[in-house]
Amino acid sequence: MTHEDLDTAQMDVKKPVILIVDDDANNLAVVSDCLTGFNFTVLVAEDGESAVSRADYALPDLILLDIMMPGMDGYETCRRLKLQDSTRDIPVIFMSALDETGHKVQGLEAGAVDYVTKPFHQEELLARVGVHLSIRELNRRLVEANKLLEARVEERTRELAITNRELEVEIAERQAAQEQLQKQTVILEEKVEELLAAQKALRTSEQKFRAIFDQSFQLIGLTTPEGIILEVNRTALDFGVAAESDVLNRPFWESPWWTYSPEQREHVRKAVQQAASGEFARFETIHLTPDGATHYFDYSLKPILDEQGTVVMLIPEGRDITSHKKLEDQLRQSQKMEAIGTLAGGVAHDFNNILTIIIGFGSLLRDKLKDDDSLTHILAAADKGAKLTHSLLTFSRKQIMETQPEEVNEIVRTIDKILRRVIGDDIAFHSRCTPEKLVIMADSGQMEQVLMNLAVNARDAMPRGGVLNLETERVELTEELPDPSLVPGSYARITVSDTGCGIDEEIRQRIFEPFFTTKEVGRGTGLGLSIVYGIIKQHGGVVTMQSEVSKGTCFRIYLPLIEAASTMLRESQPTTRMVGGTETILVAEDNDGVRHFLVKTLKDFGYQVIEAQNGEDALAKYRANCNRIQLMLLDVVMPGMNGREVCDAVKEEGGQVRVLFVSGFTADIIEQQGIVNKGAAFLAKPVTAHALLSKVREVLDRRR
Ligand SMILES: Nc1ncnc2c1ncn2[C@@H]1O[C@H](COP(=O)(O)OP(=O)(O)OP(=O)(O)O)[C@@H](O)[C@H]1O
Ligand SMILES: [Mg+2]
Incomplete structure (x- = not known):
């Protein structure tokens, strides 16, 4: 390193401070001079102790340390410096005249960085000092950079920690949100x-109500307030309409149920x-x-209101x-018939008594006045009246009826031939009898009359011929x-159809x-x-009628069967005779005229x-x-005690007398039938002399 290099190395920084430690003052001066000339600040110490304290105080950038010193030598001083925190990093260069490797190693082990041997070469000293200052500076910078880096790392770590916390908060928030979401x-x-479940219940309920709605006996629908179905x-669809499409979304009154008449259609519209x-x-x-059948319906249209009271739909x-x-x-028909019957019966009863007198005395008179014609006319007219x-x-069912077990087929066979004659040749007559025996309680004469009347009517209904079925x-x-x-x-049914x-x-x-x-008058x-x-x-039966204009009519008679079959059938009745007698007869009759006739007739024929x-x-x-x-x-109907009661009283007293009831009418039909069932004898009013005498004889001659 040149002096210039040193200069530039130290130019931009404050002058490097170098502590020189040497016990020798000369050495100190030489080194000091050498360094001061190169822009260093030089500090000096003459022993180890002061070197350590000065270094701690001034914190030089480099220490040049002599090894051989009195007291604490260089190695020890170096070790002390390296133990002290403030001075540990200050580079120490040993100065010694001992140029042996052993010393150098010992020095380096004590913590020094370099070694210069005395006497110095100025150049070398400067070079070494320069290098170590540079190293120290670089080290310092490295440390700073390191610190900076650490600070940055710390900063980043802090930031990261914050971010981390934020993240944790966010995660926690997210977790909470997720939990919330899960909930x-x-x-x-x-x-x-x-x-x-509600939907299912609704569906079940809908199915239930649909079933009730559809399977209901009633014809039910739903319309708008305007009557649109x-x-x-x-049930309603089955009743005469083919498909839903025929009726849905159409006005109710225009639907195919209302084909009966335009008036009815209009009525339905008004009802809507x-x-x-x-x-x-x-x-x-x-x-x-x-299929053309007529049905009657009780119809209703019910308005359904909402909470405000507005009609929201109609239920027909x-x-x-x-x-x-x-x-x-x-019921109405039978009540009407009952009323007419009561009226007719009442009139007929009174007429009977009158006719009994006319016919009775008339016939007695006729026997006396054989040549007079007028009585014959009177009697003929009275006879007609009696028939009526x-x-x-x-x-009116006030006629005395003598019933006994009869076989229906037997009655039909008896009248068959007469009927054929009555209906004539233009009408085909088919009679079909079931092989079963049909035993009923009947008055066969009356039953024959029933068949005769029906056949005559059928004949009259077929003037141009046809078929009569029996x-x-x-x-x-x-x-x-x-x-x-x-x-x-069980019933016997007789059908007469034409x-x-x-x-x-x-x-x-x-x-x-x-x-x-x-029919026209007279017919x-x-x-x-x-x-x-x-x-x-x-x-005890019923007669029904079915008819279709220009097709024909069918009468059906239902008569209750008695289960005790043919064994109950009686043998044919004895023939009637008109003869008198000598027996004593008690005649009880409240109507004077009738009584006189009865008494006279009986007396005339020898009776007491x-x-x-x-x-x-x-x-x-x-x-x-x-x-x-x-x-x-005994007359059956009398004021006070009636004939039946007289009979009962006599029987109660042990009387064995025979009884013949006379009546055209009794107030109570059940009472009458009670008498009939006992097998009592009856004589119907109006009574002719012939009928009276033969019946009286018949009763008197009956075996007990
Ligand atoms: N088989 C039938 N076919 C068509 N109409 C009938 C038939 N039977 C009865 N009628 C009708 O019922 C009416 C009453 O019948 P009903 O036998 O009581 O009286 P009638 O036949 O008119 O008179 P009568 O029987 O006293 O001679 C008849 O006038 C006739 O209009
Ligand atoms: Mg008739």
Whole structure:
């Protein structure tokens, strides 16, 4: 290194401070001079101790240290310097005259950096000092740079730590957010599950309600307040409409249910308006099914309101009331028939008594006045009248009926030939009897009359010919009863059908009324079917009618079967005779005219007669004459004690007397049938002398 180099090396910095340690003053001066000349600040120390303290105080940049010194030598001094924190880094260069490797090593081990041998070469000293100062400077810079770096590292570490903390906070935040999210997810999943369950419940409920809606017996729908159809149930669709598309989104009144009449359509439209205004609308309608059947419906239109009271939709609902209506009609019809029957029966009863007197005395007179014609006319007219009242009584079921087990097919076979003759050759007659025996409790004469009346009507309905069918069969009636008055059970059914003109809808309800006829005056009295009605009713049966105009009519008769079969059938009845007798007969009759006739007729034919004016009178007279009375002729209906009661009283007292009841009417039909069932004898009013005498004889001659 040149002097100039040293200069430049130290130019920009403060002068380097060099501590020279030597016990020899000369040496100190030489070295000091040499260095001072080269722009160094020189400090000096003459022993180890002061060198250590001076170095600690002044902190030189380099120390030149002599080895051989009194007291603490150079090595020791160096070691001390290296132990001291403040001086540890100061480079130490040993100065010695000892140029041996051993010393150099010892010096370097003590912590020195270099070694110069005395006497110095100025150049070498300067070079070595320069090098070590440079090294020290570089070291210093390195240390600074290091410090700087460390500071930077520290700074960065700090920054990183902050960032790290921030990151941790962020992570924590994120974690919290994630946890929150997870919680939300769980809640959401629960919500979704709830929603799904609700949806499922809704679907189940929808299915349930749909099933109720569709399977309902009623015709149900849903419309807008304007009456545009939104929904209809299966029942409604099945009732005459092919598909939903035929009705949905159409006005209710224009749907295919309302084909019956334009008026009905209009009525429905008005009902929709009424319901749209918030009022409940109810009305009856008629529907025609595709197969042409007529159905009656009880219809309603119910407005559905929201919370504000605005009509939001309408619910049309229809209930099939056809069977109700039918029942209602049947009931009305039977009530009407009952009323007519009561009226007709009452009139006929009074007429009977009158006719009994006319015919009775008339016939007695005729026997006396054989040449007078006028009585024959009177009697003929009275006879007609008697027949009429007889028919009316039959209709009103006030006619005495003597029933016994009869076989339906037997009755049909008996009348078969007569019917063929009556209906003539233009009409084909087919009669079919079931091989089964159909035993019923019946008055066979009356049953024959029923068949005759029906056949005659059928004939009249087929003036240009046709077919008449007569059929018998056994039917078991369960739920579907042809008439509400029947009970489930076994029945004999007689069907009489024709292919005639049929019966108009308007008059169907009236054909069984007495005197209702569509036939011209003189051709029909209108009593035929009323007699049929009365007889069948009295037999505990029912007659139904079905008819189609210009196709034909079918009458069906249902009669309850009695299960005790053919063994109960009675042998044919004994023939009637008209002869008198000598027995004593008690005659009880409240109507004077009738009583006189009965008493006179019996007396004329040889009988002993005791007269009684009423029931009580009869009983008293019986008691008084019980030994000789062989027959009691009792009017059934009398004020006070009636005939039946007289009979019962006598029997109670042990009387063995025979009884013949006379009646055209009894107030209580059940009581009457009670008498019939006991097998008592009856005589129907009006009574002819012939009928009276033969019946009296028959009863007196009966085996006990
Ligand atoms: N088989 C039938 N076909 C068509 N119409 C019938 C038939 N049977 C009865 N009718 C109608 O019912 C009415 C009443 O019948 P009903 O037998 O009671 O009286 P009628 O036949 O007119 O008179 P009558 O029987 O007293 O001679 C008849 O006038 C007729 O209009
Ligand atoms: Mg008739």
